[in-house]
Amino acid sequence: MSLGGPCELEAVGLATALGAGVARNYARLIAGDLTGLAPRPGLLSHGDLLVGAFREPLPELPDVHARFRCRNNRLALLALNQIRHAVDSAVSRFGAERVAVVVGTSTSGIDETGAAIGRWITQGSLPPEFSYEQFEHGGLAQYLALASGAAGPAYTVSTACSSSAKALVSARSLLELDLCDAVIAGGVDTLAPMTARGFSALEAVASERTNPFSRNRRGLNLGEAAALFVMARGPGGIQLAGCGESSDHHHMSAPDPTGGGAERALRAALKDAGAEPAEILYLNLHGTGTPLNDAMESRAVERVLGLDVPCSSTKPLTGHTLGAAGATEIAFCWLVLEHERRGELALPPHVFDGERDSELAAIRLVGPGETVTARGRRLAMSSAFGFGGNNCTVVLERRLP
DSSP: OOOOOOEEEEEEEEEETTEESHHHHHHHHHHTOOTTOEEEETSSSSSEEEEBOOOSOOOOOOGGGGGGOSHHHHHHHHHHHHTHHHHHHHHHHHOGGGEEEEEEOSOTTHHHHHHHHHHHHHHSSOOTTOOHHHHOTHHHHHHHHHHHTOOSOEEEEOOGGGHHHHHHHHHHHHHHTTSOSEEEEEEEEOOOHHHHHHHHHTTOBOSSOOOTTBTTOOOBOBBOEEEEEEEEEOSSEEEEEEEEEEEOOSOSSSOOTTOHHHHHHHHHHHHHHTOOGGGEEEEEOOOOOOHHHHHHHHHHHHHHHOSOSOEEOOHHHHOBOGGGHHHHHHHHHHHHHHTOBTTEEEOOOOOSOSOBOTTSOOOOBOOTTOEEEOSSOEEEEEEEEEGGGEEEEEEEEEEOO
C-alpha cells in the first residue's frame, strides 16, 4: 500500500566546517565565510592539505556503544543530539518500531580502521578497542538506531558523493510504503588519509581553495560533515517535494561529459515536484571545482533550468564532504527556505575568483548579499553526483500556513 502524500523535514541537525548547529551554519553560509577551510597535516604522505575539517569538540560514545567508537559516529552523535527532541517525539508518537534510520556514508570508520591495520602489520595484532563495526558502512545506521531508540528498518546507502541525497529519497519511499511513520535520514563522512590519498591519486585535489566554474579551477577540497533530518508525513513546513535519480553508466570516476545523467536527474526531480523550471528560487550546485564536473553540470543546468535560476556551489566554504555532501547541501536549502522573511530569501553566495570559464554555460551564479523574492511556490533544489554516475537531485518546498 502506498500512502503518498506530503513528506515533511521536521528538524535538522548539522555539523560542518562552518560550525555546529543550524544557526551558526546559516549565518556563516549566507556571509560566504571562508574561515572553515584550513591546512591540515597528515592526510597526505607529505605536506599539508587544505580541507574543511570540523574543529569543535565531539561527544564521546558511552561504554555501552563502545564497539561503534569512531570519529564518524561521534560526528553523527553531535548532529543527532541537535534533533533529539524531534526524535524523542517521533518515538513517543509512533512507537520505536515505526521509526526508521536511513543514512549515507562513504568513509564510515575508515580512519580508525587504517590505524588498526597499521598496528596489525607492525605489531601482529589489532588494538583491543578495535571493532569491525567501526568500519562497516552499515555500522553508521546501526549506531544511530541504538543511540536514538529507533527500532524500525535501519540501513546505510553508499553511492559515493550522492549517498546521503539518495538516503533521503529512500527515506521518503519508506514513508510512502507505510513501512514506518518517521525516519532519521541524512549522512555523515569524516576525513581520513586513505580518502585524501585516493583523491590525490586521481589528481582531483586542489592545493589552493576550490574555484568552481572558474577558468582557473584546479580541483576540489575535501571536507567532513554530518547532516541528519527527522522526516515524517505532514502537510506543512518544508517538504521533500521532488526527487530525481539517474545513472550515467559512463565511467568509474568521471561523469558523462555531455551532462546527460545530471540532466535526467534534474528533469525527474522537477517532474516529481510538479514544478516548472522558472519556479525554482535557488539551486545548490554539486560544483566540485573539477574540470569535468563543472563543465557537464553547467550544460545540464542550462538545458533544464535555463540561465536565470540563481545557483551557487557551497563547497568553497565547507569542502566536498563526499557521502555527506547531498544531505549537507539539502540542509543548506532547508535553511534558505526556513529563513524567508516577508517574501525575501537570502542566498548562499558563489565564492570564486570571478574569472568565469567562457567554455561553460553562463548559468547565473549568486553574488554576495544577493536575495530572491518569492512570488509563488517556495522551491529550492540541490544536486549530488557521485562516482560511477550515481546522480540524485532533490526539490524542497516550504508550505506556508
